Amino acid sequence: MSGSLRDPVPALEALLAVVARLRGPGGCPWDRAQTHRSLVPYLLEEAYEAAGALTDGSPDAVREELGDVLLQVLLHAQIEAEAGRFGLGEVADSLREKLVRRHPHVFGDAQAGTPEEVRARWEELKGEEACSPRSPPRPALIAAAKHVELREAAGTPVPVGVHVRLPKPGGDPERLVGEVLLEVVALARRLGCDPELALHRYLRDG
Numbered sequence: 001m002s003g004s005l006r007d008p009v010p011a012l013e014a015l016l017a018v019v020a021r022l023r024g025p026g027g028c029p030w031d032r033a034q035t036h037r038s039l040v041p042y043l044l045e046e047a048y049e050a051a052g053a054l055t056d057g058s059p060d061a062v063r064e065e066l067g068d069v070l071l072q073v074l075l076h077a078q079i080e081a082e083a084g085r086f087g088l089g090e091v092a093d094s095l096r097e098k099l100v101r102r103h104p105h106v107f108g109d110a111q112a113g114t115p116e117e118v119r120a121r122w123e124e125l126k127g128e129e130a131c132s133p134r135s136p137p138r139p140a141l142i143a144a145a146k147h148v149e150l151r152e153a154a155g156t157p158v159p160v161g162v163h164v165r166l167p168k169p170g171g172d173p174e175r176l177v178g179e180v181l182l183e184v185v186a187l188a189r190r191l192g193c194d195p196e197l198a199l200h201r202y203l204r205d206g
Helices: 008-023 030-034 036-056 058-080 088-101 115-129 140-153 175-192 195-205
Strands: none
Touching: 008 030, 030 036, 036 058, 115 140, 115 175, 140 195, 175 195
């Protein structure tokens, strides 16, 4: 790659034109047939693939997978634009306004000196905003990771070592987590319960 990066504005304009053509008259029959609902599995799949590339992939893999996620965003925005409700411009405006609103320590007079203070303030501001209709629950492990993060930010971390063993010094922590999760799934099967539902219910009911 050269030392200078591509100007994103003309690149996005060209990409938007391609997406509009795919969805437009004479475009691709498959793309034209898609709806928000039919595209949801692809959005989830691309998000997981992007997460994998960001964790273990090369810069080329990361660039490609981020592009696949961006395509999903553009397709959903294009569907709304065709209906005359909003387009990518309104999506970008909404996101910009939210970022400014939730970063008063950057764009206002509030103070936040640590990532933990920023996170706590973000959640506080998020709670003050009008809630949108409840969306389907996230995968249980993602919801649990969010729960643990919020507990840590609140100063009440979830204890570790109560039900699972702690890793040995120098061991592979990612492998250990994988082994523990697999064992938990096997335990759930032996007890006759679904691990995904069990974790969701625990997060809901405590």
